[in-house]
Amino acid sequence: MRYYPESLLKLLTELQKLPGIGPKTAQRLAFHLLREPAEDVRRLGDAIARIHDTITHCEICGAITDVAQNPCYICVSPQRDRTQLCLVQRPDDIAIFEKTGAFNGVYHVLGGLLSALNNVRPEDLRVIELHERLEAGGIEEIIFALNPSVEGSATVTFVTRELRPYSLKLTQVAYGIPLGSDLDYVDEMTLSRALEGRNVLA
Ligand SMILES: [Zn+2]
Known part of the structure; x- marks a missing residue:
């Protein structure tokens, strides 16, 4: 060359x-x-x-947001159902839900999945922030929308254990949604079905 x-x-x-x-x-x-x-x-x-100067993470949910709009528009919107919290791995996963409009609750970005291989430990996940939100009250259901991998399952088990002190309904979206991968488009119907068909964990 x-x-x-x-x-x-x-x-x-x-x-x-x-x-x-x-x-x-x-x-x-x-x-x-x-x-x-x-x-x-x-x-x-x-x-x-300028991307790192203009875009930051929402101080509540961990989504990406403009520095000038923190907390993010979802966290401050009076139209959102604050009783339902969808737990996702990465900020990009929120975009999948938002693009389709299939979910009207709020989100929480975990920031990773437990993995011995990639050296992701429990303290690397945004669990303290999750506890803070739960202690503030109002949340009735946590919907796990994590990748259905070995790491995803281990993370669901870990977080479920963390959530024991609270009286919450724990559910998991039906599998088949390629979360955490490069997706251009998941249609609203598929996502709505995955949410409607969510399994009750506890
Ligand atoms: Zn937010």
Whole structure:
């Protein structure tokens, strides 16, 4: 690849660090950017460069939100049902529910799944924050929407044990939803069915 200028090679290297971007796609993107007006490319670069300054995690649920909107719009919305709390692994999972409008409760991001392999321990999960919300009262049901993997099951077992002191209804969405993976689209019907068909854990 020595026939590319040094700065283009640098861009290709950075692009290839992104998920799903191989050498060919990186090349296509880089040349596309070169053809675009400098102003447009600068705007894109600026949006990327400032992402950590403009986006943060909601202090209540852990969703991603604008720094200027914290707590997030879901946590402050008077329209949401605060008796139902959906427990998800990652902030991206919230988008799946929100895109379809199938759920009108509130969320809590755990931030991971227990895994000896990946060295994710109980203290790495946002469990203290969950206790704080439960102690504040109002929540009647916790809906587990975690990946149906070995790690997901271990996490459900662990969190269920943590929740013993509270009198809560614990449920789990029906499997078949590819949570925690790169999904472009889960239709409302599928998600509604998974929520309606949720299993009662306790
Ligand atoms: Zn929130």
